[in-house]
Amino acid sequence: MGEQPPLSEQPKKPFLYVIVCASGIAGDVGTLITAAQERCWDVGVIATPLGLGFIDAEAVAAQTGYPIRSAWRSPGDPRPLPPPDAIAVAPATFNTINKWAAGISDTLALGILCEAYGLGIPTAVLPYVNAAMASHPAYPRSLERLREMGVLIGSYQPHPPKAERAADRFRWQEALELLAPALPARH
Structure with missing residues (x-):
């Protein structure tokens, strides 16, 4: 059995930012983190300020090995996460x-997303929106704008308002499936 090369010589894993919004299913984000780690990604989580209240921050930080980010850092503070190779927004709210x-760009999460376009970072979004909100004229226009920007959009269809079982249809791993063709092949 051969020896492992020193850490400094091992290939760097690609880094995925998972941006989590304030949604009832956000607490299941560990599902996406696990799926990404099984596909050899390192993962860091950025939560919207309200999204923080929907996740177990301690458990997510333990799972990823990185602190959850939600606010901008002060000038001169070290960056707690490496730059992303890709971004998954899941669940994404209206x-x-x-x-x-x-x-x-009024939150760190939105600032990262707005900047990702200019940096050419592959980005996938898994909307989780109810049908009443999705019927607002701004929503389909926003999805179309994101598509024009090259954002990869998940297939989840809006659920009825106040639906209790809608989370069962949410496919967290779809974010990784959408991003796969946009990334260089990995071993």
């Missing part, structure tokens, strides 16, 4: 989708 498409 609010985040519309602000992102409009270029609004």
